[in-house]
Amino acid sequence: MTPRISKLERARLEARAKVFKALAHPSRLLVVQELSRGERCVCELTKLVGADMSTVSKHLAVLHAAGVVDSEKRGSQVYYRLRMPCVLGFFKCVEGAMQAAAKEQMEVASPRPRRAGRKR
């Protein structure tokens, strides 16, 4: 019942979790990936994601609140930029782990026989 960590540590974890939460959605990951290639306006991202613009706007608000992206209004459109480029490094980490997991999945599904095996 009594946690072994301080309130401060709790707050730190909460803040960190906010960033992960912000990235924990396919559309938002897609947006981040796209923004890694340069700034984009909401209309461009909307076409890319293929959802309602209001939906995309809310996704962007989540990313912005977490400090992952930055926005700048120019004329009538708003441009978003990636502000935490180090997330891209983590994508590679995840990618690698997923490949390992996939390989393992396959081996569980049909293990390579040690000496001789046959399909069943």
Added chain:
Amino acid sequence: MTPRISKLERARLEARAKVFKALAHPSRLLVVQELSRGERCVCELTKLVGADMSTVSKHLAVLHAAGVVDSEKRGSQVYYRLRMPCVLGFFKCVEGAMQAAAKEQMEVASPRPRRAGRKR
């Protein structure tokens, strides 16, 4: 309405998001951090987190399903291990970004005066 990405790409994003989702909770982040120091049984992690053991067990199940941790039963207890150590690198990235954000927050709250300023 029509997204500009393929179904395969969609699936890839979904899989990636699953990992982020698994990390998107303070308690689970705490667990990951702890496991970076070595394997721990559920009872240890439960004390650390300070929640019901069933709750912690479910958190661990989420991390396991995402491939972030691994488990091994030894005797009557189950030991969990970090399987994706590269997540730790990302913690640093987030930490740095959050510090930058915090500093900026403070400057927004009370900007350093350019020439002369006074409290209001």
Added chain:
DNA sequence: AATTCATTTGGCAATATAGCCAAATCACCA
């Protein structure tokens, strides 16, 4: 086999998230 400890699972209520539509803003232009 009964007991106990460690863990997982089922179920449920509270809360949070996602996505759409409609309405409100905001900038620009006629």
Added chain:
DNA sequence: TGGTGATTTGGCTATATTGCCAAATGAATT
């Protein structure tokens, strides 16, 4: 000032997540 395009916000429903309790499972012990 009215109109148009870009974006955000409010509101709503559907869905997902969280966390507790209680019950089920499993291993070690008596």
